Amino acid sequence: MTVPVRIDTAVQTGCMAPPQVADFFSDDRAAGTVIGTRAAGGAIRLGCDVERQIAIDHGALRFQPLITPGWQRQGIAYGPFRRHAGLVMAVSITNGHNTSQGSPIPGPILKRFYRWAVGPSTDPWPRRLVAWARAPRKKATLRRFLWWIRSTSRAYKLPNHNENLAVGWFTSEAPKNPLIDGCGLVVHAAEGENGELWTRVGDRCLSAFRQLKNIEVHYLIALRESGAVYYAAAMEGAHGVAAVPMMRPIAIDPFNRDALVYAGVHQCVLGQIGFRVDTRVHAIQIQHLEDFARPFGTAHAADSLTGNDALEEMAELGGIWRVLAGHIHRTGAGALTRDGHAMAILDPGASSGLVHLLVDTGQAAAAAGLVWRARNHENFWLLRASVEGCDLLRVKQGVETAVASDKQRRLKPNSTHSLQILDSHGQIGCYLDGDRLFDSWFESEFLEDGTCVGIWLNGGIMRLRDFEAHPREVSMPCEMQFDAPWxxxxxxxxxxxxxxxxxxxxxxxxxxxxxxxxxxxxxxxxxxxxxxxxxxxxxxxxxxxxxxxxxxxxxxxxxxxxxxxxxxxxxxxxxxxxxxxxxxxxxxxxxxxxxxxxxxxxxxxxxxxxxxxxxxxxxxxxxxxxxxxxxxxxxxxxxxxxxxxxxxxxxxxxxxxxxxxxxxxxxxxxxxxxxxxxxxxxxxxxxxxxxxxxxxxxxxxx
Incomplete structure (x- = not known):
């Protein structure tokens, strides 16, 4: 006897807002005939299909491998939409290969044709060729051969492509380069570690985690008036993401302000070193959701840090601030201190997986930081950034230990900086303006169950604002109707x-x-x-x-x-x-x-x-x-x-x-x-x- 496992993520009572786009690809369409058609709800499928390789079958969109890799060649889009807080795009997708790369195929082309002919050497090659002639896939084989010929070291004249998939909000229905456009998620080929998930933060791509496996993933990107918040989910046990019906917050972009955007899924390259497999998009939904329109969205601790009083009152989310050192004052432009250093924490009652803060440096930048996994004033983690560089500090029983230091990335005067912490699945990532600090992630069980988060700063005219901390997992919105992966x-x-x-x-x-x-x-x-x-x-x-x-x-x-x-x-x-x-x-x-x-x-x-x-x-x-x-x-x-x-x-x-x-x-x-x-x-x-x-x-x- 077997038992099917299915998690109910259908619309619940009270979730009655009709989606602006709900495309579940129930209409079969031949390759090259998808762009320009309408989804079941009436939304027009925009995008680009230069090689006429986008199809719909078996309830999913199909991206087939390109002969010529590159952006603006294969993708689907909807819109345009005017940016507003709470506009959410959710996509369920199985990427062909997260290791897909566009580059010259190594080795002599004749040797590759020979290997194709003999295969794994389990059958005599004459039998293989007869079986191929009788099989129903000869057209795909001919495209493969053309791809190989155009990808030899002599024939390949294109740039190498190590990013293969982009999902998110872009400024056109066929973005020229999603790595520098809009608010999106990008899959980067990580070779032996399979895939690396990037998110757009300002003018950079933040590396959320590596070892993204080749499984069905649900991505969700919620726009704000400025920037976006990114989430990911998959089946239980998957590396780096939460298990449906939960999702993991994986990054915040506080900067992007594109007024007019398109929701899109775009493929640059499929396959690697001559291998190929199709990408399948199972569903795309776009909707305004009030839960994401609220200030700080899914955060469980947050404060704009503006006002005209001391920081010892109730935060906007997460309870009452506890000032553990110095004095911190709110101003109309953010929180500051006149002391040598100051620290304050909140306790939302659960561990935080995503912590973010904006730092306005002024003319004389001092130092600022994020505190998390804190229990009290003697036990916490601190990411500290200054004009001299960035440091990751572990404080245990009041003893401070420098875990890592990065002198290349630092605060600049008269600038607005984003400080960000990712802490989930036993892995810590630290970021300044989307750049991963210390060139690595860290694994540590120290204070892993600590629930307090907060801010740290020293004197000067530096101001902190828009502090927020999100749980390691949050519920998928009930309005987004995705089936759990089988x-x-x-x-x-x-x-x-x-x-x-x-x-x-x-x-x-x-x-x-x-x-x-x-x-x-x-x-x-x-x-x-x-x-x-x-x-x-x-x-x-x-x-x-x-x-x-x-x-x-x-x-x-x-x-x-x-x-x-x-x-x-x-x-x-x-x-x-x-x-x-x-x-x-x-x-x-x-x-x-x-x-x-x-x-x-x-x-x-x-x-x-x-x-x-x-x-x-x-x-x-x-x-x-x-x-x-x-x-x-x-x-x-x-x-x-x-x-x-x-x-x-x-x-x-x-x-x-x-x-x-x-x-x-x-x-x-x-x-x-x-x-x-x-x-x-x-x-x-x-x-x-x-x-x-x-x-x-x-x-x-x-």
Missing amino acids: VRFGEDVEHADDFAGVTGGLAGRAPTRGTHCWERTLGVGFVDVDGMGAARVRGTKESPHPGRSLYTLPWDQSEFADLEVTITPPGSARGQHHCCRAGLVFWQDDANYLTFTAYLDDVYDGASIALFTKRHDFEELYDAVWTMLWKKIDWGKPFQLRIVFDGERFVVFVDGEPVMQRTLTDIYPDDPRLRITRVGLATNWEWGTDTGSVFSAFTARR
């Missing part, structure tokens, strides 16, 4: 194997639980059971495992399987020439199956999980879908791989974190569901083969 877990164990007992080959062995025996369904390689709780791929550095091998068990529930296994890559460190290519397989027949396998190799700094699909007897090697995992998979360290799959939708988990999420129709829109007839272990070829990975604790649930 996930489904099996409850009943059908097969389980702890690989204990008699040593020998895996083929023919009865698992610990289940009524059938393992068989080698494909390949010529071997997996051996050691009798002590492990099944080892027969392979060494000198004699690696020969290509792809699949060991499977029968499966009688063709519409769902939940597989889990623990894998230990061979070796103990980089540089030992060991490779891991181990994983799981869902099998229909020898013409249709999916393998999900790890890639760990000396040649690339970072690991991945990759899906290779064989459909209609043809495996398009360069349609592999993967996600980079940085150090989650490492030599000699066990990791748990779990995949849930219903014949169409799948989610991949590594050590409980969802790292990749897709629908097979995202890859091939016309393909039928896969009927699951066998499940099991896979050892793959992926530009190299396995040198001795170890499987343990295999479980198959239904």
